[in-house]
Amino acid sequence: MRAQELIESLGLEPHPEGGYFRRIYTSPHGLATESGERPTATSIYYLMTDAQPCGRLHRNRSDILHFFLEGDLVEYQLLDPDGGRSVRPLGGAEERHLLVPGGWWKASLLPEGSRYALVAEVVTPGFDFADHEFAREQDLPLDHRPALRPFLG
Ligand code: GUN
Numbered sequence: 118m119r120a121q122e123l124i125e126s127l128g129l130e131p132h133p134e135g136g137y138f139r140r141i142y143t144s145p146h147g148l149a150t151e152s153g154e155r156p157t158a159t160s161i162y163y164l165m166t167d168a169q170p171c172g173r174l175h176r177n178r179s180d181i182l183h184f185f186l187e188g189d190l191v192e193y194q195l196l197d198p199d200g201g202r203s204v205r206p207l208g209g210a211e212e213r214h215l216l217v218p219g220g221w222w223k224a225s226l227l228p229e230g231s232r233y234a235l236v237a238e239v240v241t242p243g244f245d246f247a248d249h250e251f252a253r254e255q256d257l258p259l260d261h262r263p264a265l266r267p268f269l270g
Contacts, residue, residue, distance in 0.1 A: 144157040
């Protein structure tokens with residue numbers, strides 16, 4: 118299976134949000150942020166497979182750029198800081214990149230018929246777990262809770 122080949126050839130490990138990843142870049146340049154010193158950018162490979170098609174809803178203080186590398190269509194559930202919900206495609210015959218600005222809630226889904234997807238993520242300022250938060254039901258606007266409940270993990 119292609120996903121297994123990618124896990125082995127790219128040296129990917131299980132990610133706490135589901136799926137597999139490996140850090141491929143950490144900028145040697147530091148940046149002072151409100152929450153402390155961070156690298157100016159970090160980057161990972163991120164692989165989703167249909168063994169676990171649904172990622173957990175989470176947000177990060179940093180901007181996250183996603184680039185589609187290989188595989189099938191991914192759908193991202195997004196919720197902006199003003200409570201606007203959108204569903205955005207990445208990959209397949211559709212978009213090749215997706216920007217999720219800092220502070221937006223995000224969950225990924227491999228829809229019916231998608232088997233796997235390999236994406237690259239660039240996080241700026243660089244990724245730090247201190248900037249990362251999983252959503253709880255009470256964090257979400259009432260009107261979007263039914264649609265986003267499956268992504269609460
Ligand atoms: N999500 C996006 N970038 C990263 C990273 O560098 N490490 C981890 N654990 N998760 C990420």
